[in-house]
Amino acid sequence: MTPLKNNIFLRALLREPVPYTPVWLMRQAGRYLPEYRQVRAQAGSFMALAQNPELACEVTLQPLRRFGLDAAILFSDILTVPDAMGLGLGFVEGEGPRFQTPVRTESEVQALAVPDMDKLRYVFDAVSLIRRELDGQVPLIGFSGSPWTLACYMVEGCGSRDYRQIKTMLYQRPDLLHRILEINAQAVRQYLNAQIQAGAQAVMVFDSWGGVLADGLFQQFSLAYTRRVFEGLIREHEGRRIPAIVFTKGGAQWIEDIAASGCDAVGLDWTANLAQARRRVGDRVALQGNLDPMALFGGDQAIRSEARRVIDDFGPVGKGGHVFNLGHGISQFTPPEAVLSLVDEVHAYSRRV
Amino acid sequence: MTPLKNNIFLRALLREPVPYTPVWLMRQAGRYLPEYRQVRAQAGSFMALAQNPELACEVTLQPLRRFGLDAAILFSDILTVPDAMGLGLGFVEGEGPRFQTPVRTESEVQALAVPDMDKLRYVFDAVSLIRRELDGQVPLIGFSGSPWTLACYMVEGCGSRDYRQIKTMLYQRPDLLHRILEINAQAVRQYLNAQIQAGAQAVMVFDSWGGVLADGLFQQFSLAYTRRVFEGLIREHEGRRIPAIVFTKGGAQWIEDIAASGCDAVGLDWTANLAQARRRVGDRVALQGNLDPMALFGGDQAIRSEARRVIDDFGPVGKGGHVFNLGHGISQFTPPEAVLSLVDEVHAYSRRV
DSSP states (O other): OOOOSOOHHHHHHTTOOOSSOOBOOTTOSSTTSHHHHHHHHHHSSHHHHHTOHHHHHHHHHHHHHHSOOSOEEOOOOTTHHHIIIIIOEEEETTTEEEESSOOOSHHHHHTOOOOOGGGGHHHHHHHHHHHHHHTTSSOEEEEEEOHHHHHHHHHHSBOOSSOHHHHHHHHHOHHHHHHHHHHHHHHHHHHHHHHHHHTOSEEEEEETTGGGSOTTHIIIIIIHHHHHHHHTSOOEETTEEOOEEEEETTOGGGHHHHHTTSOSEEEOOTTSOHHHHHHHHTTSSEEEEEEOGGGGGSHHHHHHHHHHHHHHHHOOSTTOOEEEEESSOOOTTOOHHHHHHHHHHHHHHHHHO | OOOOSOOHHHHHHTTOOOSSOOBOOTTOSSTTSHHHHHHHHHHSSHHHHHTOHHHHHHHHHHHHHHSOOSOEEOOOOTTHHHIIIIIOEEEETTTEEEESSOOOSHHHHHTOOOOOGGGGHHHHHHHHHHHHHHTTSSOEEEEEEOHHHHHHHHHHSBOOSSOHHHHHHHHHOHHHHHHHHHHHHHHHHHHHHHHHHHTOSEEEEEETTGGGSOTTHIIIIIIHHHHHHHHTSOOEETTEEOOEEEEETTOGGGHHHHHTTSOSEEEOOTTSOHHHHHHHHTTSSEEEEEEOGGGGGSHHHHHHHHHHHHHHHHOOSTTOOEEEEESSOOOTTOOHHHHHHHHHHHHHHHHHO
8 A cells, every 4th residue: 555645643642743734625625625525416316426436436536636635535425324224224315324123122222233345345345445435645534433323323224303202212122222223332343343444444333423422321232332342443454553433413411421432532512622632531532522613614814713712722733633623523514615725724733833 | 589498409409508408300391200290281282291381390300299309390301492583483292303404504593593581481381370379488590591502402403413514614614503502592592581480480591412512613613602691691590590501412521611600500421420529620610410311220229329329429418509400301211210220320329438
């Protein structure tokens, strides 16, 4: 494999000295880019795009051609794993993902099993292809939904405002939910390891819905299973440490617990205060985040001043430990020029301070 | 006015000794009760119900006939104030509230003014009537949306997932947003004061959307204006202190700031840890919360054990300072028997410990 030309992102994650703050954006390959919408239309459906390694590679690389981002992230969906379990993933236009057969009854839970990773071959093929095409330009991030977040979709069947189905299961039949989570943890571990073997140089667990759990239950039903994923993760590959990031939307108040999960970095949303977060976790983990994606609608000046605020909040740049990102995925309505301003300011300002 | 037969709620809010933990539930008068649905059908529309003092009084009292709750809360809507500003509130079935004329442009903001409180007479009439009908059984809580939460609806025009309209204004034209918030703060203060004069014995500010703001901006655009409301609030009436509660969904990490806003109590959602919250604010304010409303779907045993967990988390009952509540409004799908179990357990267990 070609050596990396830009490893600032990996060094920041491992809290090694860096010349500037690296930046990438959650959902950076996506609908806000006209060239993405073109490939998406060509593919016919979101899943057809995700399941075609050549097209997935193409959209992964698109934002890197426009912006000086410091990492690429595999284009895929967090629901590929439950789809491979046979739940029948579909996307309803304007409504988001939906499973044909949600998992709710005791017999449905009993029938659940870790999927054959061969069904996810298209993901690993995309990872290999992207690594080859990147040619060492920047590192490639692999990812998965967290066991809890996958379970939310598997039990609810689709997005939810109140998580009533899965929480009813949690309070009434915690044994069933623990069984789902145990299977998910095994599946996610195998899935991430296969991505690492295919060439992912860092991995990220998206615990998008951990923040809907009550304090105490978050630790039992979300974080405990993310920890199990990390316990069995390949941590060194091609002679290099594979950093693991975990992002719990709305999880800032549990940062000490999250930092102790076995990850190298904790992603934070924009409600968190980075200075406070750093005081709380010290040098134990790096932090990733945390600009409000809506700040990208503020125009050049506001984008730059908000970017500086995030960098100042974190504190000293040179020691590493901070990866600049949004606090959530970029909005599909974002003007691409906004990302140009952001990346420029993060690099220029962090080099200066 | 008849003296109060049960003032445990008020005493807990003022951190005075109590024999047990008082309990009430956000949205306790609502769709989960068949008798509410009957009155709602009779009224024809949600706003027709809210604007009819007799019917509003009737639905306010309904949950008290079923459950041994320690407080009543005025049945109304948080959007009555912007409606009185002339924004044209309507409710679309299955979609929630919508304003005909949202406030977005400079001229729309300039045209905005504190409404004549006479347009909200129906609210104050309802408060007087409820106080009379309660006949001292339990205290009556008046309420309002926070200046920021009202502004969210006024600018977005309806509920939102990303708050793109108001955040675009915040980042591009903070001056316009500050003007809206200043008007809202004045209006909310007058509105709550008129409720107090009509007989409300405690008031609550619902900052339902404060938690969508970035750290730093929450303090500037939400909390600063809630503080202005409290600064001009009538704090004594009928010879008694009027306690003020503020509830910011998702605001647990800002609890020290919120506690310093001039309130007597801080409401917390279920993601907060009550023990930690108490350590952070000490004896400065009382705490209200914080059971996940979804726990009410767990069946009798789970409801009781989760209720005990919340009480244990808070700590010593006898000194006051804790009002038991949900961490958000009760779900319309809740079986009413669940509330019976909850109220029973809160009272019985807190008397025992």
